[in-house]
Amino acid sequence: MPHINVDPNLPGIRALMAFSPATAEPMGQLAEILLRSNDGLTRAERELIATYVSYLNDCFYCHNSHGALACVYLNGDNAVVEQVRQGYNNAAISDKLKALLNIAGKVQKGGKHVTEDDVAKAREQGATDKDIHDTVLIAAAFCLFNRYVDGLAATTPTDLSSYPLRAKQVAEKGYGSHIYTSPQPV
Amino acid sequence: MAHINLPADLPGIRGPMAFSPETAKPLNELAEILLRDDNNTLSRGERELIGTYVSSLNDCFFCQNIHGALAGHYLQCDIPTIDAIKVDYETTALSPKLKALLSIAGSVQKGGRQVTPEQIQRAKDLGATDKEIHDTVLIAAAFCMYNRYVDGLATWAPQDRQYYVERAPRRAEEGYIDFDLYK
Numbered sequence: 352m353p354h355i356n357v358d359p360n361l362p363g364i365r366a367l368m369a370f371s372p373a374t375a376e377p378m379g380q381l382a383e384i385l386l387r388s389n390d391g392l393t394r395a396e397r398e399l400i401a402t403y404v405s406y407l408n409d410c411f412y413c414h415n416s417h418g419a420l421a422c423v424y425l426n427g428d429n430a431v432v433e434q435v436r437q438g439y440n441n442a443a444i445s446d447k448l449k450a451l452l453n454i455a456g457k458v459q460k461g462g463k464h465v466t467e468d469d470v471a472k473a474r475e476q477g478a479t480d481k482d483i484h485d486t487v488l489i490a491a492a493f494c495l496f497n498r499y500v501d502g503l504a505a506t507t508p509t510d511l512s513s514y515p516l517r518a519k520q521v522a523e524k525g526y527g528s529h530i531y532t533s534p535q536p537v
Numbered sequence: 538m539a540h541i542n543l544p545a546d547l548p549g550i551r552g553p554m555a556f557s558p559e560t561a562k563p564l565n566e567l568a569e570i571l572l573r574d575d576n577n578t579l580s581r582g583e584r585e586l587i588g589t590y591v592s593s594l595n596d597c598f599f600c601q602n603i604h605g606a607l608a609g610h611y612l613q614c615d616i617p618t619i620d621a622i623k624v625d626y627e628t629t630a631l632s633p634k635l636k637a638l639l640s641i642a643g644s645v646q647k648g649g650r651q652v653t654p655e656q657i658q659r660a661k662d663l664g665a666t667d668k669e670i671h672d673t674v675l676i677a678a679a680f681c682m683y684n685r686y687v688d689g690l691a692t693w694a695p696q697d698r699q700y701y702v703e704r705a706p707r708r709a710e711e712g713y714i715d716f717d718l719y720k
Binding site: 354355356367370371373374376377378380381384385408409410454457458461462463465467470480481483484487488490491492494495496497498499500501502503504 | 540541542553556557559560562563564566567570571574595596597641644645648649650652654657667668670671674675677678679681682683684685686687688689690691
């Protein structure tokens with residue numbers, strides 16, 4: 352049961368956003384820019400970074416929600432999403448994304464864990480300043496979102512078949528307020 | 538040196554914000570609502586203290602000093618008093634309710650699942666509302682983002698702590714939205 356009184360019909364962060372629309376607005380805008388921009392990293396790559404950090408933070412709702420979104424952008428290839436969760440080294444992804452996931456994993460532990468060597472390795476694989484910036488901020492932002500969801504004990508659907516439905520909704524319409532103001536997909 | 542090419546003269550989070558204005562906008566809007574909006578039963582000083590405490594646990598020098606100086610400005614206390622709160626808030630003169638909220642913030646810093654129903658109950662027994670608990674969790678979570686953004690890109694921070702004390706009144710006056718990153 353959530354630690355505070357929120358709408359029991361809304362899952363995960365959606366119930367918290369409905370409880371506090373004033374803070375939901377900038378958080379939705381941040382997610383929209385970080386996860387749906389096509390400038391540099393692809394949407395699939397961005398959602399994979401989010402999924403990996405959420406998995407490291409043991410946030411069931413977030414790693415399944417964003418894993419389902421990555422799967423949509425990868426045209427249904429859930430095997431890659433699962434490979435990334437399990438440590439990404441054997442995943443069918445680019446060496447550049449592997450180097451960025453290494454940085455994201457360091458950010459999850461704490462900002463100071465990111466070394467010059469980590470950054471140099473990403474550059475060797477072609478990562479730009481913007482790719483590195485976006486990776487650090489996506490990883491940092493999920494250290495927020497994951498703690499928000501689990502720190503208030505938000506309701507987490509255990510039925511995994513519900514995640515692709517919400518993922519399709521976000522893939523089509525983005526991270527705007529519709530995710531907590533319109534009927535939930537069933 | 539920072540991990541990416543940031544404007545050399547801007548300390549802390551201002552470098553990445555100048556590098557990426559489009560993400561700076563929602564980051565600042567979130568800080569404004571969480572830390573400065575007066576439609577809140579937690580005072581600005583109390584909310585800045587939560588941000589300071591979490592930044593100290595995350596060992597982020599820039600954030601714990603600028604937000605510590607802001608907390609000191611609002612609460613009209615000096616930096617040694619703020620430092621004592623960071624080290625052991627339970628033995629300070631803070632209200633029992635704020636101590637209970639700082640306990641929740643400390644657990645959020647470790648990870649969302651670290652917050653226990655007993656911690657929440659303690660806060661509620663001491664008069665904390667759902668919104669105050671919500672805001673405490675979200676402020677703590679937000680600083681787990683800001684701190685990682687600042688240190689994950691290896692930004693530089695002035696080492697003279699007086700620098701932050703002197704900047705705090707202007708940040709308190711201008712807020713987190715309508716200010717010039719370059720001043």
